[in-house]
Amino acid sequence: MLEKIDEDAETVKEDRVNRSATIEDVARAAGVSRQTVSNVINSPQIVREETRARVADAISRLNYAPHVSARRLRTRRSSTIGIHLDPYAGGISGVVLDRFVHALTEQAGERSLRVMLYAARTPEEEIRRMGDLREGGEIDAVVITGTFPGDPRAEWLLERGVPFVSFGRPWGRDDVGAPSHHWVDVDGAAGTAEATRHALATAGPRVAFLGWPAGSATGDDRERGWRRALDAGDVRAAGWTPIRVVSDENVARARDVAAHLVASDEIDAIVCVSDSLAVGAHLAAVAAGRPALPIIGFDNTPAAEALGLSSVEQLPEEVAVGALDLLLGGAASIEHRAAEPGSAHVLVEPRLVVRETAPPSVQP
Amino acid sequence: MLEKIDEDAETVKEDRVNRSATIEDVARAAGVSRQTVSNVINSPQIVREETRARVADAISRLNYAPHVSARRLRTRRSSTIGIHLDPYAGGISGVVLDRFVHALTEQAGERSLRVMLYAARTPEEEIRRMGDLREGGEIDAVVITGTFPGDPRAEWLLERGVPFVSFGRPWGRDDVGAPSHHWVDVDGAAGTAEATRHALATAGPRVAFLGWPAGSATGDDRERGWRRALDAGDVRAAGWTPIRVVSDENVARARDVAAHLVASDEIDAIVCVSDSLAVGAHLAAVAAGRPALPIIGFDNTPAAEALGLSSVEQLPEEVAVGALDLLLGGAASIEHRAAEPGSAHVLVEPRLVVRETAPPSVQP
Numbered sequence: 044m045l046e047k048i049d050e051d052a053e054t055v056k057e058d059r060v061n062r063s064a065t066i067e068d069v070a071r072a073a074g075v076s077r078q079t080v081s082n083v084i085n086s087p088q089i090v091r092e093e094t095r096a097r098v099a100d101a102i103s104r105l106n107y108a109p110h111v112s113a114r115r116l117r118t119r120r121s122s123t124i125g126i127h128l129d130p131y132a133g134g135i136s137g138v139v140l141d142r143f144v145h146a147l148t149e150q151a152g153e154r155s156l157r158v159m160l161y162a163a164r165t166p167e168e169e170i171r172r173m174g175d176l177r178e179g180g181e182i183d184a185v186v187i188t189g190t191f192p193g194d195p196r197a198e199w200l201l202e203r204g205v206p207f208v209s210f211g212r213p214w215g216r217d218d219v220g221a222p223s224h225h226w227v228d229v230d231g232a233a234g235t236a237e238a239t240r241h242a243l244a245t246a247g248p249r250v251a252f253l254g255w256p257a258g259s260a261t262g263d264d265r266e267r268g269w270r271r272a273l274d275a276g277d278v279r280a281a282g283w284t285p286i287r288v289v290s291d292e293n294v295a296r297a298r299d300v301a302a303h304l305v306a307s308d309e310i311d312a313i314v315c316v317s318d319s320l321a322v323g324a325h326l327a328a329v330a331a332g333r334p335a336l337p338i339i340g341f342d343n344t345p346a347a348e349a350l351g352l353s354s355v356e357q358l359p360e361e362v363a364v365g366a367l368d369l370l371l372g373g374a375a376s377i378e379h380r381a382a383e384p385g386s387a388h389v390l391v392e393p394r395l396v397v398r399e400t401a402p403p404s405v406q407p
Numbered sequence: 408m409l410e411k412i413d414e415d416a417e418t419v420k421e422d423r424v425n426r427s428a429t430i431e432d433v434a435r436a437a438g439v440s441r442q443t444v445s446n447v448i449n450s451p452q453i454v455r456e457e458t459r460a461r462v463a464d465a466i467s468r469l470n471y472a473p474h475v476s477a478r479r480l481r482t483r484r485s486s487t488i489g490i491h492l493d494p495y496a497g498g499i500s501g502v503v504l505d506r507f508v509h510a511l512t513e514q515a516g517e518r519s520l521r522v523m524l525y526a527a528r529t530p531e532e533e534i535r536r537m538g539d540l541r542e543g544g545e546i547d548a549v550v551i552t553g554t555f556p557g558d559p560r561a562e563w564l565l566e567r568g569v570p571f572v573s574f575g576r577p578w579g580r581d582d583v584g585a586p587s588h589h590w591v592d593v594d595g596a597a598g599t600a601e602a603t604r605h606a607l608a609t610a611g612p613r614v615a616f617l618g619w620p621a622g623s624a625t626g627d628d629r630e631r632g633w634r635r636a637l638d639a640g641d642v643r644a645a646g647w648t649p650i651r652v653v654s655d656e657n658v659a660r661a662r663d664v665a666a667h668l669v670a671s672d673e674i675d676a677i678v679c680v681s682d683s684l685a686v687g688a689h690l691a692a693v694a695a696g697r698p699a700l701p702i703i704g705f706d707n708t709p710a711a712e713a714l715g716l717s718s719v720e721q722l723p724e725e726v727a728v729g730a731l732d733l734l735l736g737g738a739a740s741i742e743h744r745a746a747e748p749g750s751a752h753v754l755v756e757p758r759l760v761v762r763e764t765a766p767p768s769v770q771p
Contacts, residue, residue, distance in 0.1 A: 145493070
């Protein structure tokens with residue numbers, strides 16, 4: 044467990060052992076404010092000489108060590124969480140991880156924790172970085188992202204007993220009942236199922252799926268949600284065979300793949316595994332003279348918003364709260380759709396953001 | 408100046424004062440590798456008992472303190488740069504700052520520097536955060552972003568002598584010749600001038616500008632580049648009065664504003680102050696039956712790429728290199744279009760990314 048800096052708790056605890064002076068002790072002893080003590084340490088030139096001398100005397104008498112490293116040395120805790128950033132790769136959906144980093148930074152700040160970034164191009168490089176920072180006492184815990192089956196990072200962290208949580212499932216045999224480590228993830232299948240139900244209710248029974256090639260854990264999970272909703276909706280009974288086409292994560296190729304799909308009159312809507320593919324499908328639909336064809340993306344990126352496409356929103360803010368709750372031992376102070384207390388995972392249910400596809404009418 | 412961790416230099420210097428044992432000293436004394444020492448410290452269970460005892464003995468004899476905080480206490484240096492992240496606000500152009508953070512993390516890592524994030528909603532909150540981290544010795548220097556005239560953060564940092572560099576000009580009287588502090592910025596006017604010259608050469612003389620309302624330093628700068636290129640291109644001589652319209656940073660409103668512009672036959676191309684506005688203008692052009700109207704954005708975001716729009720690329724990677732060079736005293740080891748050595752600023756010249764607007768042909 045990562046411990047929060049809790050000044051009060053620490054003070055109480057240290058009274059019984061080897062209590063160190065705090066900045067408040069110095070302020071009280073010198074008869075000045077906390078800010079003045081801080082000024083004497085950081086900007087002595089702006090403090091009156093007499094005040095400066097009084098504060099300096101109190102610092103000396105109380106043996107006050109303002110440097111956080113002093114506490115780190117005593118506690119061997121940095122209250123800092125490490126997280127790696129990939130090199131910027133562009134693409135429509137890259138924004139999701141950046142949103143998560145924003146949210147993690149904000150939520151960590153509210154818990155008096157720090158976030159330290161490190162760059163890594165491969166899992167092996169990430170392991171080296173984590174090792175260096177951990178060895179240096181610069182981080183107490185890490186968050187890993189983009190987990191995959193057989194992820195060497197999880198194994199490395201487990202072996203060394205480093206507290207961590209992953210954004211992404213371990214993708215092992217029983218992730219939910221007996222996961223190999225703490226994790227937070229977004230329930231992709233629930234998201235595509237909701238998108239599919241919405242399309243069935245508003246567009247018609249023939250809802251196609253534009254996915255990634257089989258074999259990506261995330262993509263397969265999202266496809267399952269579409270199938271589940273179609274089955275529940277009794278679409279096969281209506282005599283239509285569900286259509287599924289695939290493209291890699293590329294707008295232009297998705298447009299090409301979707302061209303055949305939208306040119307025929309065999310579908311009422313398309314649910315997509317990502318916003319990149321949804322944008323490609325939308326461009327194909329516009330080209331085929333069907334700009335209002337309902338197309339639903341995944342990730343609710345600025346690109347989907349700009350084009351007025353509905354999309355499944357991952358709620359990275361809830362993922363960040365879940366990750367910190369797990370690291371800190373399940374404080375569960377902030378609402379999220381988590382599993383039971385004491386659970387080793389948080390599965391965030393995404394939310395469909397519905398946009399009216401109101402394409403600008405063509406003017407002469 | 409922020410100093411890099413330079414193990415060799417530090418060792419040499421400390422030999423003359425109060426040299427501390429390094430991990431290499433311990434490895435040598437115990438006759439094992441550096442990695443084995445690291446394992447004994449971090450994962451003793453994986454090291455053979457006899458080796459473990461030998462390393463532990465060497466650590467004890469040399470009084471080796473593996474914790475980086477020990478060095479921090481001696482040097483009062485953390486080799487860590489702080490940078491704040493705004494709460495995620497969405498929008499097409501938010502990705503530029505995230506790209507900069509990616510690049511800064513990567514470039515800092517190559518210089519053995521750390522990057523620490525903190526959340527702040529206002530300049531005042533950012534100042535409090537910087538103060539806490541600085542007081543705690545957790546950061547040596549900061550990078551501020553999104554500067555504006557009268558920025559209180561710059562004043563606060565200058566008063567306290569905290570090393571810093573801004574991504575964004577000080578926006579004072581003589582930013583380039585006698586800037587109030589180190590800064591890196593992208594030459595927005597050069598970017599829009601290049602975009603305008605490209606449009607003049609390939610689309611026709613009537614190049615309109617879709618900008619932000621006057622008064623934003625960045626927006627006014629980008630507008631100047633458009634005017635400069637038009638003037639140099641002798642467009643007024645051709646009897647056309649340059650058209651400039653404005654919208655705030657919103658796709659839907661930009662579409663409305665651009666609707667009048669694209670409906671008439673009075674323009675050959677539009678240069679835009681941002682990709683959000685370019686996407687809006689493109690949607691208006693599609694609606695008006697002119698999907699191939701050349702529209703050039705700014706920031707080269709995934710949204711512009713997805714729609715096949717040309718856009719001015721800010722090169723955040725060069726901005727990050729420039730920021731670190733200034734913080735470290737102008738190492739200038741990596742290529743960028745910087746000013747002369749010893750200069751207090753780096754002005755990065757952006758690059759126009761030209762895309763063929765090849766809208767999917769409308770099929771029956």
